[in-house]
Amino acid sequence: MWIDRVVHLEPRTRLVAIKNISMAEEHLHDHFPGNPIMPASLIIEGMAQSAGILVGHANNFAEKVILAKVSKAELTEDAAPGFTLRYTATVQQMDAAGASTTGIVELVDPATGMARTIGAIDLMFSHIDRNMAGAEFPEHNFVFSDLFRTLLETSGQRLMP
Amino acid sequence: MTQDEVFQKIRTVLMDALAVDEDEVTMEAVLTRDLGAESIDFLDIVFKLEQAFSIKIAQGELFPDNVAQNPEFVKDGIVTPKGLAALKARMPHVDFAGFESDPQIMNVANVFTVGALMKFVQTKLAAKG
Numbered sequence: 001m002w003i004d005r006v007v008h009l010e011p012r013t014r015l016v017a018i019k020n021i022s023m024a025e026e027h028l029h030d031h032f033p034g035n036p037i038m039p040a041s042l043i044i045e046g047m048a049q050s051a052g053i054l055v056g057h058a059n060n061f062a063e064k065v066i067l068a069k070v071s072k073a074e075l076t077e078d079a080a081p082g083f084t085l086r087y088t089a090t091v092q093q094m095d096a097a098g099a100s101t102t103g104i105v106e107l108v109d110p111a112t113g114m115a116r117t118i119g120a121i122d123l124m125f126s127h128i129d130r131n132m133a134g135a136e137f138p139e140h141n142f143v144f145s146d147l148f149r150t151l152l153e154t155s156g157q158r159l160m161p
Numbered sequence: 162m163t164q165d166e167v168f169q170k171i172r173t174v175l176m177d178a179l180a181v182d183e184d185e186v187t188m189e190a191v192l193t194r195d196l197g198a199e200s201i202d203f204l205d206i207v208f209k210l211e212q213a214f215s216i217k218i219a220q221g222e223l224f225p226d227n228v229a230q231n232p233e234f235v236k237d238g239i240v241t242p243k244g245l246a247a248l249k250a251r252m253p254h255v256d257f258a259g260f261e262s263d264p265q266i267m268n269v270a271n272v273f274t275v276g277a278l279m280k281f282v283q284t285k286l287a288a289k290g
Contacts, residue, residue: 068201068204069201069202069205071178071205092208092212093208093211093212095220096220097204097207097220098201098204100205100208124201124204124205124208126201126204130220131200131201131204
């Protein structure tokens with residue numbers, strides 16, 4: 001998982017999640033040696049998981065919500081270990097076929113509690129069972145795995161059926 | 162809203178959804194072949210048109226769904242007369258004249274031009290009053 005906790009959820013509207021960046025994450029040792037920073041691709045994934053939960057929750061996690069398009073991803077600053085990333089995902093539009101979301105990435109400094117915006121990530125999600133006519137997918141919802149369930153439970157959000 | 166205002170809004174939608182340049186968005190441009198639209202882009206375009214024009218577009222209203230999978234509508238990769246009639250009835254905003262001469266399902270995406278979007282949006286706006 002690339003988020004640690006869902007801290008706020010307004011159903012069908014907005015979700016806020018955080019990710020604590022830790023020197024214990026091995027990928028930071030290589031990205032880059034002597035200059036550990038959170039890879040931008042994983043920041044996008046963190047937003048995708050935040051927004052994906054928001055979209056999935058709207059239909060009680062019955063839909064297989066797949067990230068289909070990164071409409072926009074702008075990051076203006078590096079994120080280093082010891083800081084917290086805060087993802088705020090907002091539903092822009094949602095219907096039976098899928099959803100579009102906008103998102104803000106903030107970098108929170110635990111030393112001061114101050115946060116500043118370091119990026120914007122807009123995404124599109126597809127409810128694949130409704131869009132890939134003719135294609136067959138497993139009946140169980142492989143998108144929202146046990147890890148998502150654990151995350152929501154440890155976040156105090158008993159949301160999954 | 163004038164025809165030019167509608168076109169400018171559609172142009173903005175397509176520049177945003179497909180990351181294309183202003184001069185690429187002409188009335189004749191085919192969304193897939195000329196502007197590089199892929200399947201998910203169609204949903205993106207629908208969402209953006211709904212926002213830009215304050216209209217509601219039902220799934221399958223602007224672009225067809227479940228046509229290629231229907232054996233009555235497509236046989237051996239060719240759209241049947243029944244399939245063509247269904248497409249025409251469901252999508253009066255689309256000009257199928259060129260497609261009819263070679264109705265291969267793989268070519269059906271070529272009927273979705275910027276002009277077809279224009280006609281669709283204008284019909285929706287007229288219905289809205």
